[in-house]
């Protein structure tokens with residue numbers, strides 16, 4: 276039997292995502308069993324380790340994580356949130372032009388070495404703009420999923436402090452991490468940088484924070500992909516636009532996209548006869564996320580009431596409810 280220390284070491288290396296240590300402890304356990312005369316068990320363990328290692332080198336890991344990296348530690352842990360999304364581009368419903376531009380980023384990233392051999396730089400600083408609920412955050416996940424890279428979400432609320440010096444130092448730490456660990460780094464709601472929120476009221480200070488961000492963005496020569504997103508392109512500083520390799524615009528779904536969104540969510544349900552064009556008209560003006568939530572409401576209702584079908588009228592009702600929420604929200608502003 277493996278010693279308590281070995282079991283602890285195995286667990287610890289798993290928790291720390293330290294794969295090489297995990298394998299080395301596992302080999303020690305196998306060697307230990309062999310010494311005790313448990314040859315069969317030792318062989319079985321070695322075989323399991325070999326299989327895991329082989330799978331690892333072929334790209335799929337035992338922990339299902341694309342790259343063995345450690346979690347951000349210390350102060351960085353509060354500034355970056357790491358995840359390993361599995362989304363693919365075909366999970367999204369987008370304008371053909373947007374798909375093409377995202378595919379170009381993916382292609383250039385997949386051919387990083389080749390492009391760099393010729394002294395060229397792949398696209399890696401991308402700004403996504405458009406109304407809420409149109410897929411900007413999801414796009415960051417999709418790029419991570421398509422490229423098999425970890426997604427690091429920058430916690431801007433933690434970065435932006437009252438003190439300019441602190442904020443600049445935190446941004447520095449993030450850009451150091453961007454260089455140290457290849458990944459997708461996502462600055463959501465980047466309009467918060469350089470706006471009043473959470474910062475001092477001193478306009479000069481606000482400007483300095485924006486400037487230091489712009490400078491770090493410009494100087495960054497890493498292998499990571501930097502994605503920034505904003506629901507408020509109109510208030511973004513023009514200087515920000517110039518620092519990105521590409522600016523991609525997201526919009527509310529058109530009729531066809533509304534129908535695809537509805538169908539993608541309702542596909543597993545038995546539906547009555549449905550006039551999709553009629554529903555697309557009802558949903559006109561709603562964002563993707565609002566349509567998704569509405570369909571989920573309809574599905575939940577039907578589950579709760581033990582009905583096994585969903586009718587057109589039920590879907591229209593939840594869509595109208597979503598619109599009412601939206602109007603309610605605006606009228607209270």
Ligand SMILES: Nc1ncnc2c1ncn2[C@@H]1O[C@H](COP(=O)(O)OP(=O)(O)O)[C@@H](O)[C@H]1O
Nearest residue numbers: 367368369407408409410411412413563564567
């Ligand atoms: N273009 C899209 N295609 C498919 N689903 C979408 C799309 N946009 C949004 N969604 C759905 O809405 C959710 C929220 O979208 P999100 O990416 O957070 O929007 P944003 O960041 O633009 O506000 C997603 O998780 C997804 O379920």
Ligand SMILES: [Mg+2]
Nearest residue numbers: 411412463504
């Ligand atoms: Mg978002």
